[in-house]
Amino acid sequence: MDADNQSITPMTEDECWEFLAMQPIGRLATAVGGEPEIFPLNFAVADRNLYFHTIPGTKVAEVAINGKVAFEVDQWGPEIAYSVVVKGTAEILETDADIASAEATNLVSYLEETRDTWVRITPSHVTGRRLRR
Template structure:
């Protein structure tokens, strides 16, 4: 389980990457959202479900451009207040996000009967003011490695898209 940040409406307990689709009714009397199945194996997710999935996930891949070539880096991140926050050290990933601030972050996971994938495209910027750094330090974003990571990069989304994909019979998990 993850530590919860009390001021964020987007934090809830989770198991990283393993989520179930929402089965709530958006309006009284309305049917639940559709789930992927054999007749409709790929469903586009709305922004709310995309954010719910990102909030319940900590591992993603950051896509940047290095010398006009795409590069992917595994990162742990925090989805908070409709933004993404990454904690990193000096290096190629940070330099690339600084030189070309257009980035993408992709995260995915699975439930018992489906896979999901969410891609956030946005603008990266390094947090610099004391207030921004203090707010970031108060959040539950900690490095997974023993290296010192003192730089916070915020991704402000310009777009978010997601899909839920039904698993074929032999790939489904049993409870």
């Protein structure tokens, strides 16, 4: 393995989840009608699912039309960087039990306006990598 390849190492799935649990912000990627969209948002992790809450709008409409999404979180420092990508299915939560599970994450929005629509991303694939200078 040459020096360039040694600077990128894969993360285990457990390492990916530990990293995700420590991060406050990620990016949701959706695609509807062939048009990709990316939304920065804060999120929470519980039971190896991702949760976020929002107001009705583009994110909710796109998830309702096509629940297949990707979610990316990264962190960059002077000597090491991390990137984790979660691919899975997003669903708008409607039952009291699902909403209670989401609320139990204690996710607090960065924005003051009330966010009353909860979404859960159930992963089908989780990958991560660590990059060293």
